[in-house]
Amino acid sequence: MVPPDYVQVPAIYCSEFKTCLDQLPQGKTVATTVFLKDIKDYPAMNAVYEKRFPGLKPARNTVSTDLPKGMRMGINAIIYTGAETPKGLTPPNTTNIVPITPGILTLGRLFIAGILGRDSNTGTIPSAPNDQIEMCLTRLTRVLATAQLDRSNLVQATLYHTAEIPRELIDTQLKLYFGSSPTIAITILEVPALALGANIGINGIAHFLHSGV
Numbered sequence: 001m002v003p004p005d006y007v008q009v010p011a012i013y014c015s016e017f018k019t020c021l022d023q024l025p026q027g028k029t030v031a032t033t034v035f036l037k038d039i040k041d042y043p044a045m046n047a048v049y050e051k052r053f054p055g056l057k058p059a060r061n062t063v064s065t066d067l068p069k070g071m072r073m074g075i076n077a078i079i080y081t082g083a084e085t086p087k088g089l090t091p092p093n094t095t096n097i098v099p100i101t102p103g104i105l106t107l108g109r110l111f112i113a114g115i116l117g118r119d120s121n122t123g124t125i126p127s128a129p130n131d132q133i134e135m136c137l138t139r140l141t142r143v144l145a146t147a148q149l150d151r152s153n154l155v156q157a158t159l160y161h162t163a164e165i166p167r168e169l170i171d172t173q174l175k176l177y178f179g180s181s182p183t184i185a186i187t188i189l190e191v192p193a194l195a196l197g198a199n200i201g202i203n204g205i206a207h208f209l210h211s212g213v
Contacts, residue, residue, distance in 0.1 A: 005082035005107070011035070013071040017045045020075050021052040028080040030104040031059045031111040033158075033203075035074035039064040039193040045073060050099040056088050060100040061114030061203040063160050064193035080106050091142040095121045098195070103143045110147045110206040114160075115139045116198035125197060129165045133173045136200050149206050151178060157204030158187045164199040 007025070014020040024032075036045060042062065050057075058077070067074055080086055089103035089110070090096065097120070104111040117132030118125045120139070126132050144150055161170060170188060178184060184204075194201050 005080060006030075007079045007081055009077040009079060011074045011076045013068050013074045015070055015072050017041075017048040017073050018052075020073050021048060024052075024075070024077055025079060028082075028086050028106075029053070029058045029077050030080045030086050030106055031078040031113075031203075031205075032061070033076050034060060034062040035067060036062065036064050037067045037072045039195065041072060042195050046098050053099060056086065056104070057099045057101045059102065059104045059111040059113035059203065061158070061160075061201065062195045063114075063191045063201070065191050078111065082107055089143070089146040091139075091146050093121070094142075103146055105147055108208045110144070110149060110153075110208075112140070112143055112157075112204050112206065114195070114201040114203045115143060116194065116196060117165075117200040118196055118198045123196070125199070129169055129199070130173070132165065132198075132200050133170060136202055137173065137177050140202055140204075144206060147206070149208070152183070153206040153208065154184045154204050155207045156185050157202055158189065159200070159202045160189050160191050160194060161201075162191060162193060162199045170200070 009024060012020050012023045034045065036042065084107050087105040088101040089105055100113045102113050115136055117136035126135055
């Protein structure tokens, strides 16, 4: 259920990236998910995306997946309609080479961009699947910490992975990270490809009410 101060924009599908982005309502876009038919379109999509969001960039997640016939891109979004101005948060010593903001802070909520199992500064992807998962979750912890939150504040997350990361390994690592009785709703989806050659990524929403912040 979408809270009163937020509008969920359902998926828009199109053949041209600009057409997709132009259909998003104007407002304080805090989070988006971009679906690409071919992950090779990632650089071209980024160039258009940066022009659509010249200021604060939404917390974005990008994956490759099947789309309706003839469509190259799909996008959905969450738009904040409250009076406050969303604030962008980036962990210290973090390099963003694409137009996203790791965390967007609104009143009572933190929207977290797609955090990849990839070193954002060096571009290095660990060779072992287990190390990729650990890097992804470690980076997630760092984004939460920028808002003085931790994993207990997470209320929803979507984890995307390629066939290179076994599902049973993901389940084991998530249990270690969140504990045996997590209070978070997690969706896990296998996709053909993720951005920048990564094999795992996670995005989500954290709520301040979990810890009384």
